Amino acid sequence: MNNQPALSKSLKVYQIVFLGLAWMTPMIFFTVYGVAYDAAGGQMVLAYLIAFLAIFFTAYSYSRMVKAYPIAGSAFTYTKKAIHPRLGFLVSWALLLDYIFSPIIAILTFGIFMHTEFPSIPVYVWVIVMNIILALVNIVGIKSVARISGISVVVQILFISLYGK
Incomplete structure (x- = not known):
């Protein structure tokens, strides 16, 4: 008999997407645009493109790690198992x-x-x-x-x- 505690899937995909979007705070654009524009030297499109690429490759990496280690993992688990x-x-x-x-x-x-x-x-x-x-x-x-x-x-x-x- 296995009485191990386990997590259950209680959220739907759209709820998880909204959780992620809420964490990213879509309206943050209004509060940081001037600072970000100055920091990017007026190259906001390039800055957003570079950020998008970094996020894309991070998401892709997580998708590969999930396939390699199909457990409820995190950056800790994946780093521990894949590197050290x-x-x-x-x-x-x-x-x-x-x-x-x-x-x-x-x-x-x-x-x-x-x-x-x-x-x-x-x-x-x-x-x-x-x-x-x-x-x-x-x-x-x-x-x-x-x-x-x-x-x-x-x-x-x-x-x-x-x-x-």
């Missing part, structure tokens, strides 16, 4: 730092933007409120996260369609 366990360990620490700092930066940016729109409410209040909301959504479960992410992406796409011209 010690390098996999370093990759896992880099990912952990990314998973810690990316949400912190996103929440702080949200707080700063909201404070700009509503100056009477301090940044820290927005940060606390958003942390509570995100914690509650995550506690409810992955399907609620997928639902909220889908709504967020649709709202962003509508905003870009209506006001991005």
